[in-house]
Structure formats: structure tokens, C-alpha cells
Amino acid sequence: MTETWLGGAANAADHPFGVATLPYGVVVVAGEPQPAVRIGESALLLRPATGALLPEHAGLFAGPDLGTFLAAGPDSWLDVRASVTSWLTDEAYREQLEPMLVPLAGLPTVLPFSVADYVDFYASENHARNVGQMLRPDSDSLLPNWKHLPVGYHGRAGTVVVSGTDVRRPRGQRKAGDGVEFGPSQRLDIEAEVGFVVGPGSPQGRPVPIADFTRHVFGVVLLNDWSARDIQAWEYVPLGPFLGKSFATSISAWITPLAALEAARVPAVPRDPAPLPYLDDTGDSWNLDLSIEVRLNGELISRPPFATMYWTAAQMLAHLTVNGASLRPGDLYGSGTVSGPERDQRGSLLELSWGASQPFELADGSQRSFLADGDEVVMTATAPGPDGVRIGIAEVRGRITPALSD
Known part of the structure; x- marks a missing residue:
């Protein structure tokens, strides 16, 4: 099982949101909607993370929801997923990413995309x-x-x-x-x-x-x-x-x-x-x-x-x-x-x-x-x-x- 440097619950074999899952949503931080990836009981904010580490895809998370990312298609989806997986499993990224991780407890979530039909x-x-x-x-x-x-x-x-x-x-x-x-x-x-x-x-x-x-x-x-x-x-x-x-x-x-x-x-x-x-x-x-x-x-x-x-x-x-x-x-x-x-x-x-x-x-x-x-x-x-x-x-x-x- 691939593990993350976050440790704790995120690495438990029975945790549904470990590094094998990495679902996407939108959390509200300081009153601002932020696209994020869930890892264990935390959310990695994708706007600052991609801005610092994946600038070619940073524009996908500039908006208030996941709409631009969804529209980008499978090549971009796989690039981002592979990058996030690497960041969360390589200790070398820990110091840079820790300020971009926020605990989910008490953090509001909103509809992650605007439903078209x-x-x-x-x-x-x-x-x-x-x-x-x-x-x-x-x-x-x-x-x-x-x-x-x-x-x-x-x-x-x-x-x-x-x-x-x-x-x-x-x-x-x-x-x-x-x-x-x-x-x-x-x-x-x-x-x-x-x-x-x-x-x-x-x-x-x-x-x-x-x-x-x-x-x-x-x-x-x-x-x-x-x-x-x-x-x-x-x-x-x-x-x-x-x-x-x-x-x-x-x-x-x-x-x-x-x-x-x-x-x-x-x-x-x-x-x-x-x-x-x-x-x-x-x-x-x-x-x-x-x-x-x-x-x-x-x-x-x-x-x-x-x-x-x-x-x-x-x-x-x-x-x-x-x-x-x-x-x-x-x-x-x-x-x-x-x-x-x-x-x-x-x-x-x-x-x-x-x-x-x-x-x-x-x-x-x-x-x-x-x-x-x-x-x-x-x-x-x-x-x-x-x-x-x-x-x-x-x-x-x-x-x-x-x-x-x-």
C-alpha cells in the first residue's frame, strides 16, 4: 500500500480517503471557495499547490469550483492526479505543502461544480x-x-x-x-x-x-x-x-x-x-x-x-x-x-x-x-x-x- 507522509489515519488500510482515492471537492476557507483534494481528514488546497508546483495547470483551479478542471479532460486529470500523488508520498514536498493542508473538521463544503444538466x-x-x-x-x-x-x-x-x-x-x-x-x-x-x-x-x-x-x-x-x-x-x-x-x-x-x-x-x-x-x-x-x-x-x-x-x-x-x-x-x-x-x-x-x-x-x-x-x-x-x-x-x-x- 502506498503511504503518505501525513501519517496517522490517512495511512490506515481501512481509511476510505487514503492516497488511493484522492477525491476532489470545494472547501470554504476564510470565506473563499477553494478547489481541493481530500487526503485522510485534511484537504490540500489546489490553487496554491498547483501555482507553486504545477504552474502549467494552475489555471484549472483559479475559479471558485472544479468546472474548468472538469472541462480540461482526461490528460489534465491524470497529470494532476499523478502530481498530487507524488507530492503527498514524497517527503521532499512536505515542508512546502504543509501550509496548504487544512483540517476538514468544521470546514464548510459547497457544491463542487455548477450542474449544467x-x-x-x-x-x-x-x-x-x-x-x-x-x-x-x-x-x-x-x-x-x-x-x-x-x-x-x-x-x-x-x-x-x-x-x-x-x-x-x-x-x-x-x-x-x-x-x-x-x-x-x-x-x-x-x-x-x-x-x-x-x-x-x-x-x-x-x-x-x-x-x-x-x-x-x-x-x-x-x-x-x-x-x-x-x-x-x-x-x-x-x-x-x-x-x-x-x-x-x-x-x-x-x-x-x-x-x-x-x-x-x-x-x-x-x-x-x-x-x-x-x-x-x-x-x-x-x-x-x-x-x-x-x-x-x-x-x-x-x-x-x-x-x-x-x-x-x-x-x-x-x-x-x-x-x-x-x-x-x-x-x-x-x-x-x-x-x-x-x-x-x-x-x-x-x-x-x-x-x-x-x-x-x-x-x-x-x-x-x-x-x-x-x-x-x-x-x-x-x-x-x-x-x-x-x-x-x-x-x-x-x-x-x-x-x-x-
Whole structure:
């Protein structure tokens, strides 16, 4: 295992943010947003570090977020990662870098990039079948298109928020008996997802093939696509999710680069029928072995396994652009709810409570079908790293606050 001269927790074999991970984010120091790399429980400020040691890339971190760096593309990403790794593992850089390292305890983080567009997919067969069984118990749980393409919808970029941001309970229309009523959502839910952050854009009219996935996608975050199921159920026919989803989507404050996830790549799950040629990832699968944990008020309630996903991130990107849609730096797309085949692997409360017909009990004796005001949801994840270590995907955290009153 490669070690850093910081010592302590940063070198612990079980620390999720050692030198094998090196995720990127934005911290606020003395009131100023600063692009940074996380190492252990510290952040290395990239603006002064590159200015002193990597001047050819210093301009990538001159702004208040990671946008310029994301847009620079894979050659620059790899140059910076290799340089930071060298700086943090070579004692010769210690004296120069120590003033640029700040402890994370109590340090605010902000959204690490400006979200250009947001798309959410529906790529877990287990999740899709569970929802289909609840909604259509007397017919096939999967609709005819599901195994032919990654189903998705275009979400709202402006309400993507950084981990730690409170989420206000949304209000909206919902069906009530034979009528309709307006009020706070009574079926507020989570969706445990993985998000993918796009760097360089693509021209309109030119699809991005699976082979170009790593030229456009920089890294991953955990993503909670909060969902108001009662509002969604009333509005989604015939055009799909809208107000039941658009009130908030939370993402990690730190982006784990794809370069840290090579050891986490695993074969794709079997697919039948075979995907169309533009979705054929034979020999180039970007299925990832990510182990997600979901906690409600500190209690572990689910362990969704990302390796069970039917469609991969590379296939999602290929499908997103196959009609000629362009990419922009800062685009974000989510995997959709991650659910495994077991009950304790379901990535939403809708599934865990089976549509509220089977409420589950927490350690304090309270029961849940959906979220109560004051509930806090925290999602974490780890993945295999080099030399047998585990690397981390930074947490996504959010607490529910009461709906606005009239």
C-alpha cells in the first residue's frame, strides 16, 4: 500500500480517503471557495499547490469550483492526479505543502461544480421489478422497453444540492379518494443512487460511443434523488416524473475520479436480449463493484450492491447522446435507485416498506414506511482499490425539515 507522509489515519488500510482515492471537492476557507483534494481528514488546497508546483495547470483551479478542471479532460486529470500523488508520498514536498493542508473538521463544503444538466436513469432490474410488482401486480413487472434501453428522464439541475443541505418537505397535488387535495407530501422517500459527473462536452448531433466514456466522465458521487411518491403517483402519467422529484437532489461534496476505480470494475450482468450495437459493451464493461450503505437516523437499513445494475454508466451515456443530444461540462446523471435481490438491499423506502404495506421498525421502536420530519438519511459507499485496500465514495447526507406553512 502506498503511504503518505501525513501519517496517522490517512495511512490506515481501512481509511476510505487514503492516497488511493484522492477525491476532489470545494472547501470554504476564510470565506473563499477553494478547489481541493481530500487526503485522510485534511484537504490540500489546489490553487496554491498547483501555482507553486504545477504552474502549467494552475489555471484549472483559479475559479471558485472544479468546472474548468472538469472541462480540461482526461490528460489534465491524470497529470494532476499523478502530481498530487507524488507530492503527498514524497517527503521532499512536505515542508512546502504543509501550509496548504487544512483540517476538514468544521470546514464548510459547497457544491463542487455548477450542474449544467441533470438526467436520472432507472437502471436496476431489481428496483424496476419491485416497483412494477407493486404498481402492476397482475402483469409483467417490466415494461416491454426496459431491457432494450436505459430508461431515464430529464431532471432539474437547479435543485441539485451538496451533502449536508436540509431538504424541506415538498407540497403538491395528490389524489384523495375520488378527488384531489393539496398539501405536504405524506410519502416522502429516498433513492440510493450513484451519480456520474461529466467533464468535456460533445457537439450536438454527434453521439458519444461506449469507448469514449472515460473521455467525458470524470468521476462519481453518491446521489439521493429524494422522491415525493404521492405527488409523483398523481402527476407522472403520461409524461413521467416532475414535481415529485424536482424539489431536491443531494450529491456528495467530493467527487471520486474514475481513475481511482479501476480495481472496482467487474463484468456486466448477463443481458437478454443482447443490447443493440450502440449499447454493446462486450469487453469494455464499466460495471462497478460499489458497496452502498443507507442509514436512517444513524441506523443501517439497507446495503444496495451497485454491481447488480443491469445497465452501466457507459451505456447510459451512450444512450443519453445517441439521438444527437450534446454534453456540457458539469452535466450530471444518476443511475436510478440501486437495489439488490434481497430485502435488506433495497434502495428506497417504497421497496423496504413494500408501498407502506409492510412498515419496518427502527431500533428506537418507531416504525417507518416513509420519511418523518427530522429524519436524517446518510449514504456511504466503498469499493475495491489497488493492493487490496478499500476506497471511499464520499457520503451524501440530508435531513428533512417541515413543509412551508401557508
